[in-house]
Amino acid sequence: MKRESTATGPVSLPTEADLLPLFTLAPVPLWLEDWSGIRQLVDRWREEGMDDPRAFLEADKSRVQASAEAIRILEVNPATLRLFGARDTAELVSRLGDVFQGAMLDNHLEEIVQISGGASEFTSYAVNHTLSGKRLDIQLKGRILPGFEDSWSRVLVATEDVTTRENARRSLAESEAYVAALFENSPVSLWVEDFSEIRALLEDVRATGVADFRTFLDVHPEFISRCISEIRVVSVNRQTLDIFRAASFEELLLKLGEVFRDRMVLPFKEQLIDLWNGKLFQSREVVNYSLDGEELHFVLQFSVLPGHEHDWSLVQIALTDITARKKAEAYLEYLGKHDVLTKLYNRSFFNDEMNRIERRRMETVSVLVADLNGLKALNDQLGHAAGDTLLRRAGEVLDEAVNAPFTAARIGGDEFAVLMPGASLAQAEALKACIDELCEVNNQFYPGNSLSLAMGVACAEPGERLEDLVRRADLLMYEVKRRFYETTGQDRRGAAR
Template identity: 60%
Template sequence: MLHSKTERFAVPSSSEFADDAEMFELAPVSLWLEDYSGLKALFERWRAEGVISLRDYLLEDATRVEACSSQIRVIKVNRRTLSLFEADDLSHLVGNLDRIFRNDMLKAHIDELVQLWEGRAEFFSNTVNYTLSGRRLDIQLKGSVLPGHEGRWDRVLIAIEDVTEREAARRQLSTSETYARGLFEHSPVSLWVEDFSAVKQLLDDVRWQGISDFRVFTDVHPEFVSRCMSEIRVIDVNRHTLELFSSPDKQTLLMRLGDVFRDEMREHFREQLIDLWNGKIFQQREVVNYSLSGDELHLHLQFSVLPGYEKDWSLVQVALTDITARKRAEAYLEYLGKHDVLTKLYNRTFYVDELNRLERKGPFPVTVVIIDLNGLKAANDQLGHAAGDALLRRAGEVLSKAVDKPSYAARIGGDEFALLMPGTDERDAKVVMDGIENLLEVNNQFYTGLPLSFAMGAATSRPGERLEAIVKRADLLMYEAKRAHYAAASAPR
């Protein structure tokens, strides 16, 4: 993640996304929201010019790496980022990126670019950055193109974890056993020392039986995975492990490992076994464990058979970094990519994607209901946008209760909404629309002030009909209903 010093940056509206920005701001890991659309355009141009191996192309000329970096735009960073890199504010940070990202990270940045070039939506690297005062930072970087933005790469979430202390500890472990023990105990990362020798024996026994496809074997014999888990012997854990898993002491933790490693962990461990079967004795993956208090922990796991123990796996180190806050931040940003913040309904991006999915896969028939909120412009003009926003929120309340999965309600325009209802016909649509009218009546009884009113049009797919045509039919029917509504409102009484 290199950037040019002169790149521009933008800050989104704080009033509309105040709650969301607070979660982003308070995340305990460094988060960067960036725009990679310029980089994507550059990649497309290079492909058109015949570039096949991006790595070779970049290594031929370092200025090409700088060209890539200059296309990356920082949108915003959180509070932890400013404190980590010792910056006063976003402009201070962006104006000094050339001091943060130096040649030390050139190889790692090329690796990141190659991962994107190869079509991955996520990329990883371990590299070095610097604070504005010149202090070295060993970091672990993970980038992810946010859902809904895969076509443009205009929203990329970067999470940076400061692993300086851990990396320094690793570099100095060999200097002194006493010093190494102190580093182990006081490491800010959860460290486990384990004995996998019984697991290796079990794998060797299966191999001697002539098994060649271990994945198929574990599909047929899931109990083998459970047995391997039960054969792991934990030798030691450090203090941070006890804190992370809410354990008063080592004995309590070791007696309750079944509460720690459960549910999703079994599938993660199966993948770990498959990698070991294939000779991969250093592994990294994200896993889910649980503290003794029942809290779900998202962890970055690094597994390594220690040097000198490759033949029997009797000494293994596992390092667990807590990434729960980052995962929650990613999940919330993913939510924002699919939802309208004001109404809490799905947004137009999700609506378009779901419409395309239904076009390909059904189930048919598909019914589309197009809905327009009556009177929004008048409310905004006469009473102000706060009154209009209140109507929109009420519309979201009604439509969120109108349908259940696999049907969806989405806000697709300023005052326009849509219901996508796969596997439903005209009778189902009539039931839903009658239900909406009932919900409107209840809503108007609950809220004082402006009445909530919809104009609705529904259309159901015919065999061979494109969904685009259905939407147009529903849209025309909605406009007929809207004209009738205003005609009735203006008629003399």
């Protein structure tokens, strides 16, 4: 036992012989090393002007290599031999190249930086390998033994195997990276949002005793706008920026008012009602707007993320873009009600509208029936393209002259009709005169083939069915048409008589 004197008296320090049984029996892998060669190098480097050890060593990594080669392994305990799969210390020392495999310089640099600053202890992380080649993640903790602070000739190093921990950390990091990649590269628009303020607003309303939340929203529509303004967007993926035409996440945040507006309000109202009723997963069709103003249709899937049910601070929203489908549906619906050539309503819609008006049993209804003069002759002489142009011009005139609640429709090849609920015969005659005037204007704008409509108008008599009313107007139209051909000296085919 070695003795040293202190102010309070002599203190006995354990010798290496005293520590050997503890070293041998320790369950932790231990290395006893001689770092005196490193101490000599550090002293020399200081003489050369080293004042920032890290910068000095990083400037020339050969210095770190020289320091690592200066370490002398004096002894290792049995736990170390078991960890690295070595028979004895001699085998382990002879195969240190297999243990370190050139990957120790960076962590050894950290060790030098720590002890060259005057510390007697250091810690670092390293990747070692067993003699059979298995990777080991090692947490190193070293200490200069008491009495050797000047020479560093006795350094005790403990190597803790943290491979299981590091594998778990790496696995978690890989999982997080995988999830992040799925989020970022998803083909649908993904949003992570904070609904905690919205939840607080709902709870404030509930605390006032409101039971019928839908009625509350009907009476207080401004509450919906308030909730929309309290949506906090945490993150979005790349597809979201592309769909909404945003150059960056920051731009999207600055212009959320342009995204969340107008036709979004009604589905958001239903979303709030579901949340009020405890429905934390929802799916519905919604409308948002791109930053360049396009109306976008989505299937929204809303979910409060697990663990956040108490405050709604994290919710995920997936938006599947169905804008193209909605446009196709709208176009198909348009085709079902409109004549493609003239853009007026078609015969099917006209019949439905007649049935609707008849069910309402309106007392006053008028009808105008019009037929395009000279279409057959024009088709025969100049072809159907010329005839189609004249039909489109007739559609332009009628579209300009007829406003809701009146309805203009193309009900046949060259025949048109206007339903006028609530209109008297005088009003119907006024519309007929307006159409005549617009035909004259149209002919001035389109030189060449003249646009001319033969028209008949009739007002419903008490108890008369609309089918009979249309028939009367049709007969009046044919009388006008007959006079037109008599006046022009042509038959309906355009031939001179």
